[in-house]
Amino acid sequence: MNVRVMNAAVAKTVAPDKPAAAAPAHIAATGLAVDFPLEGRKQRVLNDINIAVPKGSFVSLIGPSGCGKSTLLKVMAGLVTPSEGTMTVAGLSPQEAVNARLIGLVFQEATLLPWKNAIENAAFLLMTADETIKKSEAFDRAAAMLKLVGLDGAEKKSPSQLSGGMRQRVAIARALALDPEVLLMDEPFGALDAITREEMSECLLDIWERTNKTIVLVTHSIDEAVFLSREVHVMGTGPARIIETLPITVPHPRTEESYSDPAFTAAENRLRSLLIESHKKGRR
Amino acid sequence: MTDMTAGSPAASWASHRFWRGLYNVLPALALSVGVVVVWEAVIRLFKVPTFVLPAPTAIVESLIANWGSLAFAAQATALEVLFGFVLSAVVGVLVALVIVRFERFGRALYPLIVLFQNVPKVALAPIFILWFGYGLAPKILLIVVIAFFPVAIDMLAGLQSVEPSFVSLMRSVGASKSKIMLRVRIPHSLPHLMAGLKVAITFSVIGAIVGEFAGANQGLGYVIQFASTQLDTPLIFAALIVVSVLGLAFYYIVEFAERWLVPWAPKFDPIHSAG
Numbered sequence: 385m386n387v388r389v390m391n392a393a394v395a396k397t398v399a400p401d402k403p404a405a406a407a408p409a410h411i412a413a414t415g416l417a418v419d420f421p422l423e424g425r426k427q428r429v430l431n432d433i434n435i436a437v438p439k440g441s442f443v444s445l446i447g448p449s450g451c452g453k454s455t456l457l458k459v460m461a462g463l464v465t466p467s468e469g470t471m472t473v474a475g476l477s478p479q480e481a482v483n484a485r486l487i488g489l490v491f492q493e494a495t496l497l498p499w500k501n502a503i504e505n506a507a508f509l510l511m512t513a514d515e516t517i518k519k520s521e522a523f524d525r526a527a528a529m530l531k532l533v534g535l536d537g538a539e540k541k542s543p544s545q546l547s548g549g550m551r552q553r554v555a556i557a558r559a560l561a562l563d564p565e566v567l568l569m570d571e572p573f574g575a576l577d578a579i580t581r582e583e584m585s586e587c588l589l590d591i592w593e594r595t596n597k598t599i600v601l602v603t604h605s606i607d608e609a610v611f612l613s614r615e616v617h618v619m620g621t622g623p624a625r626i627i628e629t630l631p632i633t634v635p636h637p638r639t640e641e642s643y644s645d646p647a648f649t650a651a652e653n654r655l656r657s658l659l660i661e662s663h664k665k666g667r668r
Numbered sequence: 669m670t671d672m673t674a675g676s677p678a679a680s681w682a683s684h685r686f687w688r689g690l691y692n693v694l695p696a697l698a699l700s701v702g703v704v705v706v707w708e709a710v711i712r713l714f715k716v717p718t719f720v721l722p723a724p725t726a727i728v729e730s731l732i733a734n735w736g737s738l739a740f741a742a743q744a745t746a747l748e749v750l751f752g753f754v755l756s757a758v759v760g761v762l763v764a765l766v767i768v769r770f771e772r773f774g775r776a777l778y779p780l781i782v783l784f785q786n787v788p789k790v791a792l793a794p795i796f797i798l799w800f801g802y803g804l805a806p807k808i809l810l811i812v813v814i815a816f817f818p819v820a821i822d823m824l825a826g827l828q829s830v831e832p833s834f835v836s837l838m839r840s841v842g843a844s845k846s847k848i849m850l851r852v853r854i855p856h857s858l859p860h861l862m863a864g865l866k867v868a869i870t871f872s873v874i875g876a877i878v879g880e881f882a883g884a885n886q887g888l889g890y891v892i893q894f895a896s897t898q899l900d901t902p903l904i905f906a907a908l909i910v911v912s913v914l915g916l917a918f919y920y921i922v923e924f925a926e927r928w929l930v931p932w933a934p935k936f937d938p939i940h941s942a943g
């Protein structure tokens with residue numbers, strides 16, 4: 385397969401503090417295209433997407449609204465079948481990866497079950513995925529994940545008693561409880577206020593450093609993308625493709641000081657001008 | 669309001685709730701008393717004949733005098749309502765589940781159900797009597813035909829109200845359609861279902877009375893029909909009161925069940941909408 389070839393290409397661009405050449409592409413798309421039916425015709429939403437995410441990396445997808453970021457994430461999660469090209473997750477097709485429970489999902493809305501409390505919600509998907517797991521075991525794992533996202537003590541609270549940020553933490557804990565290799569997040573902090581967003585970013589970074597999962601994040605926030613990622617893929621519209629892949633060289637571990645790092649500002653500016661450009665193209 | 673919760677918390681909470689409950693029913697109570705007093709006064713003042721419109725006191729007299737037969741009739745009606753309502757609920761839920769689970773069949777079935785909903789159900793009562801006689805069966809059938817619709821429609825809305833991202837989440841762990849149905853869609857639909865059941869229970873009472881009008885030898889509808897042939901208007905009104913109380917009792921049983929079954933559902937206050 386040409387995955388190997390792509391890995392070599394990735395090795396040049398990826399952040400240098402990990403031996404990237406040795407890391408195989410954990411998520412790889414080649415020549416990927418997606419058509420959606422629109423008024424009886426086919427509308428091409430994604431076109432010729434090539435992407436390679438190394439194992440244990442953190443990458444962001446950024447781009448104008450409606451360009452197909454969520455769709456690309458859904459292809460990775462096996463929720464949308466590509467019309468052309470291939471997508472592999474850990475060497476498997478997305479559907480096989482789903483069956484092997486390699487994928488965790490987090491959306492903009494926490495979508496908690498209102499009749500279950502925090503820990504029941506955090507254990508819910510795990511218990512759905514694995515019918516044989518003992519309830520106590522599932523709850524232990526859920527409790528550990530709630531602790532990881534900073535929600536210890538709130539296990540018994542119902543979703544209506546939790547703030548937006550706390551609900552989103554439960555949603556992240558729910559995905560982590562599956563112990564997936566890949567965490568796919570679609571604007572997970574999109575509905576939160578600026579300060580809570582930053583808090584959540586730090587929390588997510590902490591989780592990533594500890595668990596070493598492969599994370600793909602869709603976001604509209606340039607700050608967030610730069611702060612969290614090793615690589616940012618900028619997408620353009622009509623139909624969407626990846627217009628640039630920007631390695632983020634801000635050194636790890638990243639803290640609040642990272643925001644004023646020269647590499648941070650440089651990446652931020654580059655992303656801003658790329659986004660403005662693709663916005664202008666989108667309007668035409 | 670917070671100052672009332674000071675002191676012994678349990679006791680003050682109880683009295684707080686009691687007074688607030690009283691405060692809530694007080695306006696309705698005052699209004700009813702006012703209406704009854706004016707009604708009585710008008711009847712006496714203008715000497716309205718009893719068979720046209722009886723005074724409240726005459727109605728109460730009739731209620732007391734005919735208590736035995738009214739209670740017996742209420743029992744018969746209650747039985748019809750109960751069976752009819754339960755069957756309506758079952759049919760309504762099944763229809764909704766079938767429409768959602770078997771999409772293609774649902775697309776065929778749904779317009780037919782809506783079409784059928786536009787047939788005046790009351791007109792079916794004589795046919796059911798013709799087919800099934802004077803017993804319980806035609807009443808139950810009439811109730812089901814009238815009351816399954818709100819159950820089916822609300823349940824359907826509930827099943828479809830699940831956020832798409834939740835379905836995606838379930839699919840991302842390989843959950844089958846039936847599993848998503850069982851674990852997410854059905855529980856999500858329960859608050860909607862309860863709203864449908866509240867409509868269905870009032871329709872069930874109407875259905876029972878109409879069924880008895882069309883042909884019966886017992887029940888409150890039968891009492892009303894019989895009293896009207898005798899020009900016994902006070903008895904008609906007395907029976908109406910019993911019907912209302914019966915309907916109200918059934919309604920509150922369903923509402924109680926709602927609080928018990930779906931405590932997470934948002935509380936419904938018909939006067940103040942969003943607080």
Ligand SMILES: Nc1ncnc2c1ncn2[C@@H]1O[C@H](COP(=O)(O)OP(=O)(O)OP(=O)(O)O)[C@@H](O)[C@H]1O
Pocket residue numbers: 420421429448449450451452453454455456
């Ligand atoms: N199920 C669907 N059927 C038809 N068209 C769809 C479907 N889902 C998405 N689309 C279309 O595909 C395009 C990309 O949608 P997508 O949700 O992936 O964009 P996005 O980049 O995530 O946007 P946003 O930033 O607003 O979330 C849009 O034009 C949208 O209208």
Ligand SMILES: [Mg+2]
Pocket residue numbers: 453454455570
């Ligand atoms: Mg999106």
